Amino acid sequence: MTAALDHAPASAPAAPARRPQRTGRGRPARWPAVLYLGPGMLGFAVFIVVPLAASLVISVFDWPLLGSPRFVGLENYRYMLAGDPAFWRSLLNTLIFAVLYTAVNLAVALGLSYWLMNLGGRWAAFFRVLFFIPVVTPMIGNALVFRLLLDDDGVVNALLAHLGITGPQWLNTAGWAMISLVMMSLWQGMGYNIIVLGAGISGISPTVLEASRIDGAGPVNRFVRVVFPMLSPTIFFCTIMTVIGAFKVFAQPYALTEGGPGNATNTLVLHLYRNGFSFDRLGYASALAWALFVIVMLITAVQFSQQKRWVSYDS
Amino acid sequence: MMDRAALLSRRALLAGAGVGLLGASGALTACGGPTGDPSTRLYTWISSASDREQWEAFIGAAKQEDPGFALTLEGPSFEDFWTKAKTRMTAKDAPALLTTQAARTQEIGPLLAPLDGLAQDAGVDLGAFNEAMMTAMTVDGTIRAVPYDAEPMVLYFNRSLFEAAGLELPGLDYTTDHFLDDAKALTSGDVHGLAISAGLVHLGMAIGFADGGAPVADGGLTLTDPAIVEGMQFGFDLVTEHGVATAPSAVDSEPAAQQELMGGTAAMYVDGPWMYQVYADALGDDLGVGVIPSRSGDARGLIQGSGFGIAAEADDPAAAFRTLAAITTPNVIGSVAHARGTFPSLAQERDRWAEGKPEDSVRAVTALADSGQPLVTTSNWNEIVSVFAQYATDGFRGRRTAQQILGEIQEATAR
Numbered sequence: 001m002t003a004a005l006d007h008a009p010a011s012a013p014a015a016p017a018r019r020p021q022r023t024g025r026g027r028p029a030r031w032p033a034v035l036y037l038g039p040g041m042l043g044f045a046v047f048i049v050v051p052l053a054a055s056l057v058i059s060v061f062d063w064p065l066l067g068s069p070r071f072v073g074l075e076n077y078r079y080m081l082a083g084d085p086a087f088w089r090s091l092l093n094t095l096i097f098a099v100l101y102t103a104v105n106l107a108v109a110l111g112l113s114y115w116l117m118n119l120g121g122r123w124a125a126f127f128r129v130l131f132f133i134p135v136v137t138p139m140i141g142n143a144l145v146f147r148l149l150l151d152d153d154g155v156v157n158a159l160l161a162h163l164g165i166t167g168p169q170w171l172n173t174a175g176w177a178m179i180s181l182v183m184m185s186l187w188q189g190m191g192y193n194i195i196v197l198g199a200g201i202s203g204i205s206p207t208v209l210e211a212s213r214i215d216g217a218g219p220v221n222r223f224v225r226v227v228f229p230m231l232s233p234t235i236f237f238c239t240i241m242t243v244i245g246a247f248k249v250f251a252q253p254y255a256l257t258e259g260g261p262g263n264a265t266n267t268l269v270l271h272l273y274r275n276g277f278s279f280d281r282l283g284y285a286s287a288l289a290w291a292l293f294v295i296v297m298l299i300t301a302v303q304f305s306q307q308k309r310w311v312s313y314d315s
Numbered sequence: 316m317m318d319r320a321a322l323l324s325r326r327a328l329l330a331g332a333g334v335g336l337l338g339a340s341g342a343l344t345a346c347g348g349p350t351g352d353p354s355t356r357l358y359t360w361i362s363s364a365s366d367r368e369q370w371e372a373f374i375g376a377a378k379q380e381d382p383g384f385a386l387t388l389e390g391p392s393f394e395d396f397w398t399k400a401k402t403r404m405t406a407k408d409a410p411a412l413l414t415t416q417a418a419r420t421q422e423i424g425p426l427l428a429p430l431d432g433l434a435q436d437a438g439v440d441l442g443a444f445n446e447a448m449m450t451a452m453t454v455d456g457t458i459r460a461v462p463y464d465a466e467p468m469v470l471y472f473n474r475s476l477f478e479a480a481g482l483e484l485p486g487l488d489y490t491t492d493h494f495l496d497d498a499k500a501l502t503s504g505d506v507h508g509l510a511i512s513a514g515l516v517h518l519g520m521a522i523g524f525a526d527g528g529a530p531v532a533d534g535g536l537t538l539t540d541p542a543i544v545e546g547m548q549f550g551f552d553l554v555t556e557h558g559v560a561t562a563p564s565a566v567d568s569e570p571a572a573q574q575e576l577m578g579g580t581a582a583m584y585v586d587g588p589w590m591y592q593v594y595a596d597a598l599g600d601d602l603g604v605g606v607i608p609s610r611s612g613d614a615r616g617l618i619q620g621s622g623f624g625i626a627a628e629a630d631d632p633a634a635a636f637r638t639l640a641a642i643t644t645p646n647v648i649g650s651v652a653h654a655r656g657t658f659p660s661l662a663q664e665r666d667r668w669a670e671g672k673p674e675d676s677v678r679a680v681t682a683l684a685d686s687g688q689p690l691v692t693t694s695n696w697n698e699i700v701s702v703f704a705q706y707a708t709d710g711f712r713g714r715r716t717a718q719q720i721l722g723e724i725q726e727a728t729a730r
Contacts, residue, residue: 065401066425085727151564172565172708258701260565261708262715277398279698 059286076287090271098246109193132191143255174264200234354634356410360396376650411635417451427624429457433636451689460622462660467616467683468521476582485605494608498559501582508559510572510581513707519550524617525609547717555713562711591656604676616687
């Protein structure tokens with residue numbers, strides 16, 4: 001029987017379309033793979049690998065926009081770690097922003113997605129579109145509107161004054177400026193996660209949910225024991241993307257607070273941009289870019305290594 | 316026959332598509348940037364309609380002298396100009412002319428060609444231009460730009476508000492004590508004594524400069540010069556201690572402050588004469604111009620003019636200089652000064668600038684220009700301005716002193 005089975009493929013009719021083409025020496029032809037992979041790999045090399053390598057080279061130079069570069073070895077990295085007070089502050093700000101933004105974004109987006117799933121029908125579709133609209137609006141435009149809202153004499157404080165409340169200086173005190181930054185970013189970015197998580201929730205089999213309902217699980221239990229585990233791969237994806245996006249935050253502080261007051265909302269990418277394109281220090285900006293790259297890579301690696309603890313790929 | 320027709324039509328379709336693609340690619344290429352003789356193209360800041368009108372005024376005046384004169388404009392907003400100029404002017408299709416400011420010439424000096432020899436060859440007397448401006452336009456001992464204005468920071472005020480408060484208009488010997496008394500008397504209800512911008516080179520710096528301070532000395536940054544610190548602290552105190560102005564925001568505080576003056580909700584504001592026409596259009600006869608107050612009352616102007624230079628990489632510097640010379644003739648400078656209110660860099664054109672302006676305003680600007688010194692800066696001035704904008708919010712809200720802020724910037728930017 002076993003022998004018959006072993007021989008079966010050999011005696012089966014040939015399927016030329018599915019078999020790899022062979023060279024004269026009998027090895028599979030490589031050109032189709034090269035042909036298919038070529039464009040992608042070329043793009044990856046030209047737009048990712050070469051700039052990465054170039055920025056690494058630039059980071060060991062004092063490289064002005066004008067004039068000749070001068071090799072300085074690891075001086076830019078030394079200055080970053082031990083000489084530039086704005087680096088540590090911008091790193092701390094970026095971490096605070098990333099933690100606040102990611103945590104609130106995922107929690108609220110998950111809650112809203114779950115609510116939309118239960119709501120169903122046309123209203124769910126309406127709210128889904130409503131929540132997604134800010135995602136497609138330009139951040140600079142959003143920042144201008146939020147400045148009008150959150151200025152010392154802005155709309156928000158005027159409304160609070162009507163209620164007899166003296167509003168804070170949203171954009172001009174350190175703590176409130178960071179909170180304002182997070183609020184604006186949440187308003188703009190949460191719609192994306194709502195859509196992705198909503199798609200994940202809709203992929204959960206209704207029979208599983210129905211079964212849990214029959215078993216007596218209430219909404220909270222159903223969410224914690226059924227929905228969350230089945231949604232964990234989607235949540236994991238959203239976490240990775242949100243954290244990476246949070247570490248790259250730039251337009252919000254650039255347009256809303258210019259990194260101020262003081263360095264209270266100065267983020268790594270804003271600090272990098274200014275050093276490269278306003279302060280004429282391309283070498284130092286490249287060193288900052290590498291620091292950011294390594295930090296984001298490490299955090300992402302840690303997230304991947306820890307996913308086994310809470311992400312379930314069983315359907 | 317049918318096949319042939321189909322083939323023809325397919326060919327026609329392909330040919331049409333090809334021509335269309337070629338046309339589209341040509342159009343896209345044309346979108347890449349302006350073309351034409353670089354020596355008739357000027358890279359400058361164009362932040363607003365007012366900026367464009369000013370540059371058009373130069374072109375219009377030059378055309379009156381030479382109808383065949385041509386100059387095209389390109390450039391970003393003022394804020395982006397200083398960064399983008401460094402990349403744009405090193406491109407192969409870069410314009411041969413660019414604009415610079417006295418305060419920024421050190422920063423973009425390597426972009427600008429020395430003009431001494433070119434001027435000599437063309438018979439242009441650079442010694443006729445404002446001496447303070449020529450000093451500011453000199454880098455490594457060579458002149459890099461021909462100034463078209465020489466503009467001291469001035470104190471704009473609203474005559475009606477002064478008269479309504481029963482106050483005497485600011486004179487040529489305006490002291491900071493007198494200024495503060497006026498500001499307090501003018502502050503009432505929704506109207507403030509003055510509007511304040513969070514920019515580095517505004518009220519505080521102008522007062523510190525008038526008191527004999529300098530933010531840069533011997534090529535080095537001296538932000539902690541006692542007079543500069545005191546002037547800055549005076550500006551902070553106007554908001555935090557005396558309540559005669561609202562605290563400026565960290566972002567875009569200048570347009571907001573300008574609107575306060577133009578809207579009649581602020582009685583005074585420090586700015587340059589280049590804004591004269593804009594304010595005159597808004598306030599009409601109510602607009603007055605006074606000297607920057609100082610402790611002693613002596614007027615000492617902080618001069619911040621601009622000028623035109625030639626790209627260091629220009630293929631034909633002589634041709635570019637001919638264009639430059641055409642927009643810096645006495646007649647053109649006088650014409651623009653008259654039309655736009657910019658204070659001319661040539662003394663003989665002051666009368667044309669003064670036409671139609673109140674006598675007291677003319678006296679104030681002239682006094683500041685005659686006693687003025689140029690604001691000479693360092694090559695990292697852009698960084699200093701950016702960092703100050705971040706920190707000024709704390710000063711105007713009483714959280715930090717001018718000494719702390721300027722000391723920290725001095726230390727942080729001294730790398």
